[in-house]
Amino acid sequence: MSEAPIFHSKYSYHHDGKAQQLDIHEILVKRSRLGIFLSYFMVVVFLGTNVYFVTTKVFCILILTFFEVNIRSIWSILVCFLLAKFLHYNPVKKERVVIMPAFGVQLETHYWSGRIVRLFVPISKILSSMLNECVTPVTCYWSLALLLRDEGELMLVFQLIRFVQKLQPPLKMLVPVWKALRAAINCEETSIT
């Protein structure tokens, strides 16, 4: 059974519960055009700065000037690189959770470049799924995680942090996925007992 899609300013949630006994939950990430433009602009600035320093100062032989060039160029390169990365366009297109009852859960990450990263977790390895409230020094957000047997750490269902990119889907999108995971895990426990 499918639920109605949920829309948000940055994300949208889709559920397909009819496809061949698979339970598929998708969270799509919207792309920001301003972010793409700014990121390309900063990449151009970064490359231009780098080329300027390399071509005009590399042949300088004075130690003091070389030291000064090093500091200035490193600083400029670092700032431009960080800005470009910070405003970099969203590489993640969508996150997908495929629940195969009595078999396992597949976590997929689809990138805009076409690359897909898949991770399969057998149902017997999952103890429980949980919604965590994460607190950082500046904000709080919800995350969905799996508690695995014989593992010391939780496995995040949606890879929330990729370098400087933050994926923080709202709670109303995480709840249906959490409920579906719990139902699948509880079914498995019932069938074992």
Next chain:
Amino acid sequence: MDQQRKHSILMVSDFFYPNFGGVESHIYYLSQCLLKLGHKTEPDLNAFAFKIGLVVVMTHSYGKRTGVRYVTNGLKVYYVPWRAFLMQNTLPTFYLTLPIIRTILIRERISIVHGHQAFSTLCHEALMHARTMGYKVVFTDHSLYGFADVGSIHMNKVLQFTLADISQAICVSHTSKENTVLRSGITPNRVFVVPNAVDTAMFTPSTCRLSCDEIVIVVISRLVYRKGADLLVEVIPEVCHLFSNKFHVKLCLLIASSVKVRFIVGGDGPKRVRLEEMREKHSLQDRVEMLGAVPHARVRSVLISGHIFLNSSLTEAFCIAILEAASCGLLTVLPDDMIVLSEPDPGDMVHAIRKAIVMLPSIDPYAMHQRMKKLYSWHDVAKRTEIVYDRALQSSDENLLRRLPRYLKCGSWAGKMFCLVMIVNFLLWCLLDSWQPVESIEEVPDLVFIRNENEDVVHDSI
């Protein structure tokens, strides 16, 4: 009866569990009793206009204890990952705590922010941000401070800034109220006195009464100057000499005294070295037992091993330790028949101890415990605090321009600086509001805790 509005309280302080102390236990017990008041099902004709729906505590992280934790009865605690930098206080950054405080206030639907302890930097910053955002704020002061030294002058100025625009303030005793009013310049009619209480269920007397052949005097406090550790160094040898198991006739008392007195000293601090030296000098190793730092869970077991509780503090805003000792049936400070007071002078203290030893046979520990139960109760404290919240919520909402003149009264230079700080805070808040609107912050769904026969089960309303 009309449906009562439910309000949420945010308690903010740098001092909370897993630390143990007066402020920590005050916040914990008050929060628990407020939660119980909020879930009362029988109608109360004297109820106020609102009910407490939710109580949330905010503090800094303690080691690896960071994030959201739930303690007894679903009390939610935010351990914000800001490191403590000095004496368990968060590093004061003025504006950097604005985003996290704003997020917590919005997602928990907070109505009142209640800060604790003047020494807590997180409390001052939270109250400043809460006032900027238009929330009602209440502040509780737990300690007495001086006026003369550099540290106190600085602290009093910070307190003046915080209390310049506060809704209501609470002090734990009348002496504390006088001290707070003098230090901060707040008008006295906005300060309420709500005393602390003691958990009498935890501090009960021993089942078997101790023999009076050997009198045991218990001292449990931090061994610092303010707690009178220097007085102890002079009093203990004197008392041990007076009551040293010799047949001793005092003409003034006309009694033959053959009691022996022993001391148990619990606690740690910079003055411990002096006490150890005193033990060595007077060869009192068998009569003065030093326990070191006593965990809060073991305090009762130490108290019931004694007959008399000695408190030598030079100043106390409200001494919970004395209430705990009295609840355990020790002779201490309280109504005339439960107390022996003395001046902070060694000779006077020795005289008072002698008087206490004479009074000892007539003391009934269980009767003392029952009286304490009636006099000091956290439920009573919670009800009185609700009155303060009610008064705070009735105060009018004011914009920045009407609030700024209150800061100007703090001093010729300080006033202007405080105004500037508040204006910058307001601008930062507006910027944050436009970057991350209120609608983008999700509210936390209500969690209902259902107690099963065997275990607690969380049933959420998602």
